[in-house]
Amino acid sequence: MIAVIALAIGVAAGIFLEPSVPLGLQPYLPIAVVAALDAVFGALRAKLDGIFDDKQFVVSFVSNVLVAALIVYLGDKLGVGGQLSTGVVVVLGVRIFGNVAAIRRHLFRA
Amino acid sequence: MRKPANLVIALLLALLGFAVAVQVKAGGDDAELSSARPEDLVRILSDLDAQQERLRGEIGDLEDTQRRLDSGAQGRDAVLAEARKRADELGILAGTLPAEGPGLQIDLAPGSEAIKSETVLDAIEELRGAGAEAMQIAGAGGAAVRIVASSYFVDAPQAGRLVVDGTTIAAPYTITVIGGPDTMRTALNIPGGVVDSVRQHGGTVSVRASDPVRVNALHNAGAPRYAKPAQ
Numbered sequence: 611m612i613a614v615i616a617l618a619i620g621v622a623a624g625i626f627l628e629p630s631v632p633l634g635l636q637p638y639l640p641i642a643v644v645a646a647l648d649a650v651f652g653a654l655r656a657k658l659d660g661i662f663d664d665k666q667f668v669v670s671f672v673s674n675v676l677v678a679a680l681i682v683y684l685g686d687k688l689g690v691g692g693q694l695s696t697g698v699v700v701v702l703g704v705r706i707f708g709n710v711a712a713i714r715r716h717l718f719r720a
Numbered sequence: 721m722r723k724p725a726n727l728v729i730a731l732l733l734a735l736l737g738f739a740v741a742v743q744v745k746a747g748g749d750d751a752e753l754s755s756a757r758p759e760d761l762v763r764i765l766s767d768l769d770a771q772q773e774r775l776r777g778e779i780g781d782l783e784d785t786q787r788r789l790d791s792g793a794q795g796r797d798a799v800l801a802e803a804r805k806r807a808d809e810l811g812i813l814a815g816t817l818p819a820e821g822p823g824l825q826i827d828l829a830p831g832s833e834a835i836k837s838e839t840v841l842d843a844i845e846e847l848r849g850a851g852a853e854a855m856q857i858a859g860a861g862g863a864a865v866r867i868v869a870s871s872y873f874v875d876a877p878q879a880g881r882l883v884v885d886g887t888t889i890a891a892p893y894t895i896t897v898i899g900g901p902d903t904m905r906t907a908l909n910i911p912g913g914v915v916d917s918v919r920q921h922g923g924t925v926s927v928r929a930s931d932p933v934r935v936n937a938l939h940n941a942g943a944p945r946y947a948k949p950a951q
Contacts, residue, residue, distance in 0.1 A: 612730050620734035624741025631742055637757070639743050646736045664725030671732050692757045 637686065638679040641698055645678035646671060648702045651709035658716040678702070812854055815868040815939030819854040822931040823898035824905065830891045831922025834880040837873040839921075843895065843914040844873075850907035852899040856937040859889025864896070864937035871939075885939075901929040 631639055649671040656662040678698055685694030753761065811817030826843070828835055840857070844867060847855060858864035865871070865884045874883040880891045897904060905927055908914050915925045 612726055613733050616730035616734040617737040620737025620739075621741045622737075623734070624738040624745070628745065629742055639739060643736065643739050643743055646732075646739070650733070650736065664729065668725070668728050668732065686757070689759065692760065 637691065637695070638682050641678040641682050641695055642675045644699055644702045644706075645674035648705050648709075649674045651706050651713070655709045655712045655716075658713060814941055815854070815866040816941050818934065818936045818938065819898055820932040820934045821853070821898040822901055822929070823852075823896065823933040823935075824901050825928045825930060825933060826895040826897070826908070827924075827926045827928075828891070828893045828895070828918060829924045829926075830880060831924065833921040833923070834875075835882075835891055835893065835918060835921070835923055837875045837882055839914065839917055840882060840893065840895075841873045842917065843908065844871075846907045846914050847895070847897050847899065847904050850899065850904040852897045852904060854898045854935040856896050856935045857884055857889065858894045858896070858937075860892055862889045863887070864894075865889065866935065866937040866939040868939045868941075896933050896935055898933060898935055901931075905929065 649667065652670065653662060653667040656667075681698050682691060682695055685691035688694075753764075756764070808817060812819045828840070828843070844855065844857075855867040856864040857867055859882070865887050867884070871885050875881075876883050876888050881888050882891070882893065883889075908925070908927060910916075915927075918925050
C-alpha cells in the first residue's frame, strides 16, 4: 500500500515540478527507468509467490539501475550506444513480460 | 520491525515514478532529437547539410534558367522591334504606309499647252535623283496617287489630263514629296530642267518647302505572283 502511494507521489511530483532532465543524464534515464520497472515487476511477482525480501528488492533495484546506466555509458564509449541500449531494453522487456506472465497466473489462475 | 526497509522501498518507488513522469514529459518535447545519440545527430546533421546543398544547387539552376529565359525574352523583343522598324521603312519605300517629314509641295499649272506626261515623269525622276523618299501626285480636286517604282504616267485622251497608275487626274497637278527640300529644289531649278521646260510651254511651277509634309496616299501592293525570296 505504501509502495503504491509512494509511486503516485513520485509521478505527481514529476508532473507538477516539471524538472528538466540534465543533459548528462539524458541517455541514461530511459534505460534506468526500464531497469527499475524490471525490478518492481520482479518484486511484485516475489510478493505474490510469498518470497518477497526487502533487502533483495532494494539491492536488485539499485543494481539494475546502475548496471543499465553502466552498459549505456560503456556503449557510448565504445560507439555502439544505440545498439546496446536497444539490447538492454529488449532483455529487460523480456524479463518484464516473464514476470507479468507469472503475476497474471497468480492473480487470474490463467 | 521492517519500517526502515519499507521507507527505502517507498523512496525508490517514488524516485521511479518521478523519473517516469520526467522522462515521459521530456520525451514528449523533442523525443527524436534529445534522445538521439551523438553519432545519430551527426548523421542527421550531415543529411540535412547534404539536402541543403542539393536544394541550393537546385536554386542556382532555377535562377540560371530564369535569367536565360529573361534574356531570351529581351532578345526576342529587340528582334521584334527591329523587324517592325524595318517593315515600316520598307512600307514607306513600297508606298504601302503613309509617311511624313520635311519636303516640298510642287504645283504644276498648265498654261496655253497642257503639261505632258513626259514632263511629269521628268519631274519625278529629277526628284528621285535628288533623294526623294516618298511621293504622291494629286490632280485638281481628285484623289492623290502614291508614286512608287512601278508607277506609270500616260497622257489621257482628253487634253489636260493624265493617267497615273490607272487613275485619271486633271491639271493642275500637285506633287507632294518627302526628302531634302534644298537638294530637290535645286534639282528642279537647274537650267533646262523641269521648271524651265514647263515655263517654256507657258505653264507655271510653284515650289513650296514645308515641314512636315504628309504623303497619305497608299499604293496597293499585291503579293508577287512569280518572284519569291531567294534562299
